[in-house]
Amino acid sequence: MRLSAKGEYGVRAMVYLALNYENGPVPLRAISQSENISQHFLEQIFAILRREGLIKSTRGAKGGYTLAHLPQHVYVGDIIRALEGPLFPVDCLSEDGQADKNRRCNKTEDCLVRNVWEKLREHIDNLLDNISLQDMLDWSIENKKAEYEKVR
Amino acid sequence: MRLSAKGEYGVRAMVYLALNYENGPVPLRAISQSENISQHFLEQIFAILRREGLIKSTRGAKGGYTLAHLPQHVYVGDIIRALEGPLFPVDCLSEDGQADKNRRCNKTEDCLVRNVWEKLREHIDNLLDNISLQDMLDWSIENKKAEYEKVR
DNA sequence: TAAATCCCGAGTAAATTACTCCGAATTATC
């Protein structure tokens, strides 16, 4: 039950894009260096994010990536789901019938546990779908303000 | 971001023990057959649950496993954490300083994302620590009642 | 003594993860 590097890096990178939202396209090299993430790996992550419509790319020199929407309209949930698939999947919960049926929970009629997984997924989705990149930037400012007040 | 079979099976098995709480020790074979889970694999899962004090074992013929506490005092969070380790770990969040430091988020002073992971873990913990095995059994009864009302 | 169980540790095939490597296409700038 952990977040993979893809998801973790993806969110970090998206925050970086949010910070530079006004400055035109950001090249991967910059993110890679600043966040200390392999550039090749980032390329793969960004390919996904682009396919999912979360970022826009500009090719060629002076090119790079930009958020496809305002930071207040990009949610952590979108990023993570794009990169990791549905959150908290327990196979018996998969909507698309892709579940590995001969391996898991065949008693679908009366599965006592299913409710728990459903609740859990709802909670996680709900939380992450209510945190925008802008929120994260704002928290940071608040924290800094608080730090400052404390010092004074 | 998914629950492993260990966690999933573990919860299913514990629900089974809750259902049979009054009937004395339940042998693995019964659970294995009823829940369609490999018995050897269950042994490993139960070894962990026992070490964590969630179940008690009785050896020998007519032996088996019993919940160590009343179903209303065993929480899903305990089961899953026992089997899967801390929920939603992002390495930069690990309390024990075990984090793979040269790989991830070295900017610990000012990590914008950390807050999100922390909130998320709190939420998940909080949810799962408030669902007891008894709750799950009760829900099932309620569902059945509702079904019944609907039919009537 | 025999059968039923838990207990323990080693081994392993398959899947997943976290990348690397290569080269092509596109664009800006000189």
Added chain:
DNA sequence: GATAATTCGGAGTAATTTACTCGGGATTTA
């Protein structure tokens, strides 16, 4: 038009994790 900076795409791969299997020993009941 050449060069450099970038995105784009796919293939490959080493390490790790997962989901088990296998074998045998210890304990208890009948």
